[in-house]
Amino acid sequence: MRARWAAAVAFASSAAGFLPAASACPSADEGFARLGSGQAEIAYRWEPSVLKVGQFFTAEVIACRAPAAGAVREIVLDALMPAHGHGMNYRPTLAQAGPDRFRITGLMLHMPGRWRLTFDLMQGDTRTRLTQEVDLKP
Amino acid sequence: MRAPALIAACSALAIAGGAVLAGDKSQTVLSFSSPEREAILSHGPWPLPRSPDPSNRVSGQAGAIALGRRLFFDARLSADQKRSCATCHDPALSFADGRERSLGRERVDRNAIALANLQLNRWFGWTGAADSLWAQSIRPILDDKELGATPELVRDRLAADAGLSAAYGRLFGAEPAREAPERALVNVAKALAAFMETIVTGRTAFDAFRDALARGDAAAMARYPLPAQRGLQIFIGKGQCASCHHGPAFTNGEFDDVGVAYFAAAGRVDQGRHGGIAALRASPFTLLGPYNDDATRTTAGPTRHVEPQHRNWGEFRVPSLRNVANTAPYMHNGSLATLTDVARHYSDVDIERLHGDDGARLVRPLRLGPQERADLVAFLETLSGAIAVAD
Numbered sequence: 001m002r003a004r005w006a007a008a009v010a011f012a013s014s015a016a017g018f019l020p021a022a023s024a025c026p027s028a029d030e031g032f033a034r035l036g037s038g039q040a041e042i043a044y045r046w047e048p049s050v051l052k053v054g055q056f057f058t059a060e061v062i063a064c065r066a067p068a069a070g071a072v073r074e075i076v077l078d079a080l081m082p083a084h085g086h087g088m089n090y091r092p093t094l095a096q097a098g099p100d101r102f103r104i105t106g107l108m109l110h111m112p113g114r115w116r117l118t119f120d121l122m123q124g125d126t127r128t129r130l131t132q133e134v135d136l137k138p
Numbered sequence: 139m140r141a142p143a144l145i146a147a148c149s150a151l152a153i154a155g156g157a158v159l160a161g162d163k164s165q166t167v168l169s170f171s172s173p174e175r176e177a178i179l180s181h182g183p184w185p186l187p188r189s190p191d192p193s194n195r196v197s198g199q200a201g202a203i204a205l206g207r208r209l210f211f212d213a214r215l216s217a218d219q220k221r222s223c224a225t226c227h228d229p230a231l232s233f234a235d236g237r238e239r240s241l242g243r244e245r246v247d248r249n250a251i252a253l254a255n256l257q258l259n260r261w262f263g264w265t266g267a268a269d270s271l272w273a274q275s276i277r278p279i280l281d282d283k284e285l286g287a288t289p290e291l292v293r294d295r296l297a298a299d300a301g302l303s304a305a306y307g308r309l310f311g312a313e314p315a316r317e318a319p320e321r322a323l324v325n326v327a328k329a330l331a332a333f334m335e336t337i338v339t340g341r342t343a344f345d346a347f348r349d350a351l352a353r354g355d356a357a358a359m360a361r362y363p364l365p366a367q368r369g370l371q372i373f374i375g376k377g378q379c380a381s382c383h384h385g386p387a388f389t390n391g392e393f394d395d396v397g398v399a400y401f402a403a404a405g406r407v408d409q410g411r412h413g414g415i416a417a418l419r420a421s422p423f424t425l426l427g428p429y430n431d432d433a434t435r436t437t438a439g440p441t442r443h444v445e446p447q448h449r450n451w452g453e454f455r456v457p458s459l460r461n462v463a464n465t466a467p468y469m470h471n472g473s474l475a476t477l478t479d480v481a482r483h484y485s486d487v488d489i490e491r492l493h494g495d496d497g498a499r500l501v502r503p504l505r506l507g508p509q510e511r512a513d514l515v516a517f518l519e520t521l522s523g524a525i526a527v528a529d
Contacts, residue, residue, distance in 0.1 A: 054260075054390050056439050084381075084500040089392055090443040106443030110392045111381050112180075138180040138380060 023100040025064035032062070035119065039067035040128045042075075042119055053136055056090075056108045061119060063100040068126040075102045076120035081113060112138040167359045168367045175351060177374040182348040184341060184386050184460075188257050193270050194328045195431040196309055197335060203528045205305045206333025209326060214295045216285035218243065223278070223330065226250040232464040232525060233337060238472030242284035247402040249472035252465040254339045254525060255458060256331075260391040260440055264454045264470045265414025269441045270430075271334060273423040275327035289319035292326055320422075324429045333528060339460045340523035344370075347520075362520070368510075369517025377484065377504055377514065388459035388521065395452040396501050397483070397491040398469045408470070411453035415446045452492070463519045477518050481511040 025043045026032045032043040040063075047058040063072040074094065080087045092106040109115050114135050121128045170178065189198075196202035209215060210223045226240040227233040233253035235241075240250040248264050256262075262274035278284040279292065296302050297315035307313045310325045317325070343362060350358035373379045384390040393411040402408040409416075418441065423429055425438035432438075454470040468474040474483055485506040492501060506514065 053384055054392075056443075086449065086500070089447075090440065091445040092443065106439060108440075108443075110390050112384060113381065138177045138374075138384060 023062055023064060026062060032060075034064070035130050035132050036065065037130055038128075039065060040121055040130055041065040042121070042130060044119070051109060051134065051136060053112050053138065054108065054110055056106065059104040059107060060097070061102045061104065063102075063121055066100075066121050066123055067128055068123040070123050072100050072121050072123055074122045075104075076118075076122065077104050077107070078118045078120075079107070079109060080116045080118070081111060082116055083113060084111070109134075109136055112136050166364055167356060167362075168364070168371060170351075170371070174371065174374055177380055178348055178370065179352055180385060181380075181388065182345055182352075182386050184345045184348075185338060186258065186386055188335075188338075191257065191271065191331065191335065191437075192432040193425055193430045193437050194272050194331055196325075196328050197332050199309070199332060201305065201309045202329045202332035203336055204333075205302070205309060206329035206331065207528060208302065208305075209330055210333055214299075215279055215287055215292060215326070216243075217287050217291065221285055223275075226278075226284075227253050229525075229527065232461055234465050236466065238467050240284075242278070242281070243286050244283040246281075246283050247408055248470050249467060251455070251457065252461065253334055254337050254461060255387055256337065257335050258387050258391070258458075261393075261414075261455070263414065265409075265411050265417070266393060266455065267414040267417035267421070268423070269418060269425045269438075271331035272324065272327040272429075273421065273425075275330040275334070276323060276423050279323070279327070289323040293317060293319045293322035296322060296326065321429075324423065327423075336526075336528035338526050340526060342460070342523040343520040344517075345523070363516060365513045365516035366520045367517075369513035369515065372506070372510055372514050373517055377506075378500065379484075381500060382456040383459050388462075389456045392456055393450065393453035394456055394501070395449070395454075395492050396469075397487040397489065398454070398471065398473060399491065400452045402471070408452075410451060410470075412446055412450040415444055415450060418444070459518060459521050461522050461525070463522050477515045478511065481506060481514045485511060 025034060025041065031045045031049060033045065034041060034043050036042070042061055043064055044059055044061045047060065048055070051057060059077055061075050061077065063075065066072050077092065077094070078087060088108060089110055090106050090108050092104050094102055094104045097103045114133060117132045117134060119130045119132070121130070191197040213219045213222045215222060221242060226235045226242065227250060228235055235250045237250065239248060240246050251264065256271050259271070260269075262268040262271060263277065268274035268277060279287050280289075293314050296306055297313065303314055306325065306329075309329065314322050343366070347359055347362035347367075350356075350362075373383075382390055382392070382394055393414075395410070400408050400410065418424060421427075425432070425435065425441045430438065463477060466476060468477070468480050474480050485504045487501060487503050489502060
């Protein structure tokens with residue numbers, strides 16, 4: 001079995017009444033990139049802003065649009081190197097920083113090359129996956 | 139593998155379109171593509187800037203370095219007073235011991251890692267069972283197979299020597315005799331760490347080549363031997379060596395399974411990184427514990443986030459390759475006597491030895507020919523530089 005670490009938080013959000021569409025996306029001026037597909041869209045940024053091999057970083061992720069009703073209760077962020085068949089060596093942790101806003105710490109990509117990042121937006125039993133590929137320079 | 143292009147006749151340097159074209163009539167430089175140049179440049183500059191370890195309040199202090207140096211060579215840290223740190227980390231042998239597996243009070247399971255550039259480490263030891271240099275320094279002192287001491291023994295022997303006791307008192311603000319044994323042990327380890335942090339490797343022939351590439355100095359580049367250039371091209375290309383042996387220290391600081399036998403003895407498996415994480419979690423001497431002098435715990439991130447995974451079985455440290463030619467034998471168990479043996483190992487690696495499927499796609503037989511293996515070794519031999527250490 002191949003273990004892959006993902007960040008998850010099960011925030012007992014008292015989310016009744018949350019709108020299906022989540023928060024407004026911040027602008028690029030705030031250093032956020034956008035990632036969307038169909039009815040889902042997120043904005044994310046890294047700290048430090050430039051990813052480097054072997055350097056721990058933090059992700060700030062905002063759910064801007066989500067397909068199902070109710071709050072986005074968690075975002076599972078994972079990373080995989082498709083060419084090598086392995087994921088990260090560390091288990092990130094996630095904290096909710098506000099409605100639809102999450103902060104994920106303990107991320108580290110330990111090799112240069114192409115990484116596939118997956119953001120799973122969890123709403124109730126609905127999971128919506130967004131994928132972003134990152135080429136990490138040596 | 140694509141054939142390297144040799145360009146020898148040009149009199150002027152031209153760097154364009156991803157190729158280094160040049161040299162004078164007697165010199166040659168391979169043609170390196172733009173991605174290759176980028177990969178080469180990523181292995182420098184060297185040396186890297188260094189700063190004190192925030193988890194060790196005496197890191198970088200002259201008094202700690204001096205005390206640590208004395209203790210490093212002092213056999214009174216061993217139960218039988220016959221061995222010191224330097225027994226297995228001999229300065230004359232690049233701070234290793236040249237043995238397959240080290241000999242303490244008994245033969246141990248692993249090869250002695252050469253001590254150098256330790257401030258760059260995230261983890262220590264072959265399995266990363268320690269998350270700081272001072273914590274790593276405690277392990278062999280207490281290990282029955284190595285120095286076989288106890289915290290009480292260390293504290294009492296220190297207290298019995300007026301000179302050591304005074305040096306300790308000046309540094310840590312208390313006489314060792316008045317210290318709790320575990321506290322005295324940790325402080326001894328912090329002094330040892332302060333000394334070992336000063337062991338650094340100097341610039342190498344590769345660094346001169348890399349810096350010449352950075353500034354476009356073809357004449358200087360051409361002084362780098364062609365076999366080493368060809369080996370470098372394998373290292374960053376076909377060999378995929380730089381995937382793990384990344385950056386200026388030629389290591390990503392992590393762990394991998396590269397198909398080395400994992401039986402430490404008949405019927406006994408060396409768990410590798412899996413066991414290292416378990417030992418880390420069981421240890422009171424981690425960056426999450428009470429002996430970390432960094433109150434903010436900013437350095438404890440990796441310790442906080444590391445979790446055992448199935449593929450950690452059989453994984454061992456990706457060692458730095460700086461000074462690798464001076465630190466034979468190789469691998470965690472010293473099972474490969476020479477760099478040629480290492481090149482042959484990766485050329486013919488038995489993927490059936492790999493524990494999981496994770497590493498299988500990265501570590502695979504390279505099928506290097508004799509010339510390629512010789513070139514790879516020629517490159518590795520250019521990673522040696524003079525060792526500097528505090529007097």
